[in-house]
Amino acid sequence: MAEQWYAWFNGRIVPEIEARVPFRDQGFKYGDAVFDTTRTFNHRLFKLDEHIERLYRSLAYLRIDPGLTPVEMMRITEEVVTKNLEHVPKGEDIWATQRITRGIVGDDKREWPDYPDRTVIVECRPLPYRQRARFYRDGIEVVIPSVRRTPPDAISPRAKTHNYLNLILADLEVKEKNPDALAVLLDTNGNLCEGRGSNIFLVRSGEVVTPNERYVLPGVSRQTAIDLARENGLTVHEADIDLYDALTADEAFITSTSFCVCPVGTINGARIGDGTIPGPVTKGIMDAYVNLVECDWVGQYLRYVNE
Amino acid sequence: MAEQWYAWFNGRIVPEIEARVPFRDQGFKYGDAVFDTTRTFNHRLFKLDEHIERLYRSLAYLRIDPGLTPVEMMRITEEVVTKNLEHVPKGEDIWATQRITRGIVGDDKREWPDYPDRTVIVECRPLPYRQRARFYRDGIEVVIPSVRRTPPDAISPRAKTHNYLNLILADLEVKEKNPDALAVLLDTNGNLCEGRGSNIFLVRSGEVVTPNERYVLPGVSRQTAIDLARENGLTVHEADIDLYDALTADEAFITSTSFCVCPVGTINGARIGDGTIPGPVTKGIMDAYVNLVECDWVGQYLRYVNE
Amino acid sequence: MAEQWYAWFNGRIVPEIEARVPFRDQGFKYGDAVFDTTRTFNHRLFKLDEHIERLYRSLAYLRIDPGLTPVEMMRITEEVVTKNLEHVPKGEDIWATQRITRGIVGDDKREWPDYPDRTVIVECRPLPYRQRARFYRDGIEVVIPSVRRTPPDAISPRAKTHNYLNLILADLEVKEKNPDALAVLLDTNGNLCEGRGSNIFLVRSGEVVTPNERYVLPGVSRQTAIDLARENGLTVHEADIDLYDALTADEAFITSTSFCVCPVGTINGARIGDGTIPGPVTKGIMDAYVNLVECDWVGQYLRYVNE
Amino acid sequence: MAEQWYAWFNGRIVPEIEARVPFRDQGFKYGDAVFDTTRTFNHRLFKLDEHIERLYRSLAYLRIDPGLTPVEMMRITEEVVTKNLEHVPKGEDIWATQRITRGIVGDDKREWPDYPDRTVIVECRPLPYRQRARFYRDGIEVVIPSVRRTPPDAISPRAKTHNYLNLILADLEVKEKNPDALAVLLDTNGNLCEGRGSNIFLVRSGEVVTPNERYVLPGVSRQTAIDLARENGLTVHEADIDLYDALTADEAFITSTSFCVCPVGTINGARIGDGTIPGPVTKGIMDAYVNLVECDWVGQYLRYVNE
């Protein structure tokens, strides 16, 4: 694509390529920054207020002052999204991400006396339809890496920060064998927790179960899936679940901002249930999700299957 | 200071202020980067080869290809240091740091087609003589935060990466009460491990003990202190040590690239030993360190005490 | 007893003594096999479908293919039970167990080219009325061993496999002191979990509590007791419970396929509650259990008390 | 191969196919049994006494009485080996394994009144030259599974028992992706421990390191490698080592009774050191091992490379 993408960078909208961060910024030197990502459906932002609320909780956890109110942050996000959607085709949607760093602190400011007190970026990206299309037909291949999720008394997995190496190490381990695999990590206690930006759900005997929030990012899509499942008359538990649950499940699915709800085909190479993709419970939640957002995101993905 | 500082940035030496990283760089988005820092004594780099060797181990752990050999990295470092030392007075020394990110990957390259395959920065900073001077007279105040060091099966503390939030959370907790305090964290097992870029040593009954390497960055200064202590005829153990050891020690000291060896005055507010700063064993190691590097860094710090 | 007992062995019913397993079978060399056990009441099998469902979950966890459908497995079980009941007196009942191994694999098949792809055994045993009769009068003596239950990230306690050494070590430790004692282990986190094939329940202030499923085999009798307690109007919790709960309980009882519901007299030698055996809540659940299965199994046990 | 293999089974040598274990044997029902395996070099048993000593420690741990003295067990082993070697070509060697179960206990003896008090088997197998030949040329591919090694307070990894499901689960996970991979597990603390019957060693800066004995079977080949390394003038540490050590090592190798010493090519897909197979330190220990046993087992393996 040759279109120009734009980002809000420290106060104004600029071509993405102009948004460059001083290497002295804590956000670069230490990943000392937070972010959050929402997406559009039919070019409209989905649950922006809930994402911004979570963003401000991440800021509170790290004691970073964004210098903007939540309302301002939402307005800026809408503005950047509108600007970027100008050249996006109707049938496709985009991600929108806010990023706030602690800025340049202490002696490091010496050479950068005029730099703002923190870096604030709001930016957009197209959704990865092509790379993921196959998952909606065949199911994602979930693999459990040996790397464990960082425990909450070291740093809480519930804050969405720029410190992603724990999840990247997991991905490196898993993708080295199978570039299409999705790593879902175990927590310190050996329970399933989460993958990079994604939550896992299991279905057994018609009930739905997903890991407790404590070791996982409280995904907005996760909550949407829980709500829709309950509206569909299903029982949903948040519980400690492990590999026994995974290998004996009837169905499994992943939720994330971009995946929405995506069926799982295998876990550690073992086929889940009878292999129907998606299973009936998963299908019901996917359909409800499509109805909720009034956008056939499943069709959007599947359109790319044979390209 | 009005002097200009310079950095090597993706292939050439530029004024520091020109070294800006695309926000799409993995190093910014995820802290997906490594670094290492050495310093000069009398304007000469100290143990650069050992720091570069550790840097390349950090790279191997994260599977990042720096695109440069260790020898090239050393040469670049020397060059940047020489350039920056031009305006540094004789009696003062500087830090030199290498930083390598994983660069911009996958779809993110869309808008940045010409950006190099990774970001490489080599940069210098003056040492914080003024802020730390008092520690050499009174001893550092060490405080143990409630935040625990990230365990090695999540991400190894031995790789020096741009993911510092675990250590920053510890610092926020400790400095909120006492801005001069140094946080030294406990590891997952409740043993003392390390502070931000610094190692801790205890002295009891004439023997020196420091935490095992597994949960701590294998500091070059730490190893130098161990070697000097042994040359001074002292027994040095690497061991699991805890708060009982700390509160019943005769002396304690911190090592780091910039601190070299710095006496500890209190741990969690309790005076260590009889309160002599530095204690005789610590003093012996400090003296040996000064002799080794042929530079009176203690004097450099103390000169700022009354400013 | 001089009666002949029969087992289904790799395709046909044979006298038990002919059911012998090649030592090269994974089931023998490594305990690489699963099993499940149900029982009869009044010579009728109890909840066979739920036991077979659990058996197939154990198979899924270990990725063993039994070569038989659940329906076939149930039919075979019925057949073996019928055959063995021929000589069992009316007032007594029996156990029925299915066992499936991974068979002989790889090079080990060299000398056994014609052996089936796995070993399948279905077998029966008389219930141990005599040994256990006293427990229904006096209560079982529960003892907590120092051996901890294997954690789920090593091997899930919820799969019923031929790897029982963890439980056997617990039994050896406990029975050495008191051959009649029942070992109930703590899990990795120090919570009560389960004994060999048996679940534990506590009663306090009229509420019933039993360990969470994650660290314990999800007993069919456990679920039956939970259901009956709720039908009796009791509140039942699944929770993390520990020795404090045990030592301060008003009543305690054990459930298992053969015990059904058996009152606990002491835990680590401390009398539970006021020492009534069974306590009123336990008695209510025992009565309900007798009603449900239309068989006075309590009377069956107690008949042997004075023999 | 059409040759007949023989085993000692409860008192006499019989064709292997006659050695069948009652399904009521604790060894079958619960994996309640121990074993140990040694091998021949040039048709002579290697360190049989050390293997038998370890076998009797496993028996002591499980409190199983073998009914035979160590000397008798050695004599029987020699006898079985001699019988089986009759048809083994000069250039090839074999494994010899002792297995002792707790036998049939309690009520289970009802139908088996004449069965011995325990099952004792001594048996032989050819070495898997063909399957492993490639590893000596290319290095083994080591993969760390998510399954953790059973902790010692549940059941000690140092006793060699018939409870292998923990290791089998690890193998299933790893081999599903890569049938040639060797699983090396992490222990409860996140340290490298061992694979199925195999120990791991790392080499860095000319020093050799291997996991502490506590979480690993104290391999006889492991000890032989340690001894030979020290005789070669190398420093050998037993230590807690983790993935950082593995990914930053210069060389790595595996030891086991059958592997002796086998170079590692990759760990989690990352090439170890500069990729020389075997590395110089590993090569030195392999050569010393060949000298010690006066048998070119490396050549034996490599002969099969191109078959």
Added chain:
Amino acid sequence: MAEQWYAWFNGRIVPEIEARVPFRDQGFKYGDAVFDTTRTFNHRLFKLDEHIERLYRSLAYLRIDPGLTPVEMMRITEEVVTKNLEHVPKGEDIWATQRITRGIVGDDKREWPDYPDRTVIVECRPLPYRQRARFYRDGIEVVIPSVRRTPPDAISPRAKTHNYLNLILADLEVKEKNPDALAVLLDTNGNLCEGRGSNIFLVRSGEVVTPNERYVLPGVSRQTAIDLARENGLTVHEADIDLYDALTADEAFITSTSFCVCPVGTINGARIGDGTIPGPVTKGIMDAYVNLVECDWVGQYLRYVNE
């Protein structure tokens, strides 16, 4: 105050100063004793029966026989309280505490042949209005120490015993920096648990959450606050909560026998919510508490603010 305080000591009411314990008493030598504390509102004891019930559970846990029935213990407590209230002004209330030791055991009785079989003390103290008044205006400053709460498999935090060093170490650590701070410890798993005799609650999005009972003393005031919150129409969860929950809460409060409900101002120095003291939900529960006990304890505290 010059008034005389009285205590029940081994059978009779004496001036407090006469209640002295033999140093050979297990209660002194080992803290081998339990206690419980209730208070008066308007000079009437609050929920004495629930405190005495908990006291007897602590006794059961430690297997100490108090030699008195719960009814006798209540009667004695009433008697001691009545005696002490004689000189307490109407607008103030007091604490009442029962203490029972295991007495002098074994050889230690040698010199104390006539001492009773255990020490029983019932005693009263004035409430610390003055010291705590400020907390009701400004909020308590909660600090998380590095010391972790003793895990239940070592000794249950739910028994209220004379072994308080774990909590005292936490207090020493926290108060050294800030004498007014209240230490709230993390449990073994890194979750918030409790402070010395006090429970913590968080409020977020109008829901109330407090740590699970397992790692915390099941406070009577804690239960009262839960009940009142539910009567106020609030949802209350018992859950694993951590520092992320704390730092992102809208409100927080502490409960204890003497605090009743006290607002939290800061946690680790970070202001909770928007800083209103008390927050609206906390205020609602405080008001309901005042109504329940028909005593304006908030006013009692605040009266001392400016003294």
Added chain:
Amino acid sequence: MAEQWYAWFNGRIVPEIEARVPFRDQGFKYGDAVFDTTRTFNHRLFKLDEHIERLYRSLAYLRIDPGLTPVEMMRITEEVVTKNLEHVPKGEDIWATQRITRGIVGDDKREWPDYPDRTVIVECRPLPYRQRARFYRDGIEVVIPSVRRTPPDAISPRAKTHNYLNLILADLEVKEKNPDALAVLLDTNGNLCEGRGSNIFLVRSGEVVTPNERYVLPGVSRQTAIDLARENGLTVHEADIDLYDALTADEAFITSTSFCVCPVGTINGARIGDGTIPGPVTKGIMDAYVNLVECDWVGQYLRYVNE
């Protein structure tokens, strides 16, 4: 015995029965106190200086100021011992114990305005020759309880304090089955650590091993045994040891101030080694200990065997 025993109590020597502690003393209310115990051989105190040094480390850990120098504490101890030995027969020896509490603090001083700033007691007891005599003939029966030793990040086992409930719970559990048994606890990691005031040693293949100091009180007798073993030419390791080590040991023994060195007969009911009491290595260390202290304490104990 009808003799009068004396104690030093807050400044003077009094009949033991006059040493009574205010119930408001932190030492009584919270076990907020430390102690240490040495003994005499031939009426002479053994290694008093090392015990006093450890006592002052315990004080430092708890930040209690004893108000006396170590030299004064030693002098007082000598004085009390001399006083008490007056009526002790030549062939028998005694214990001497120092105890220091934090005293009465804060508001609690109200009724006790004149009480000293802390309670200091120095007291003596006869050794329990009769109760333990049999252990020297038959070996102690060691039992591992389910209760785990308190972890160092909650409260260090290395400080000898008046908080003994963790050890008392272990004793209650073990002695309920066998009043003569000695509880030796596992630490948090499942390693053997220590019993109440006693350390454990194992002997295998002529080498001696004992748990690392971190989880155990650094016993003075433990160090004496280590020193004597080394002087006897034995290799002694401090290491993580577990039940596998215990059950496969050739010999085992216990050290403590009063036991000195006492052979172990069984661990969890399993006979250690070939059952010789004491085993040859243990015997050698016992003999050396007798020589060192010039007192036949073994004979002293054995004299009571048949009484």
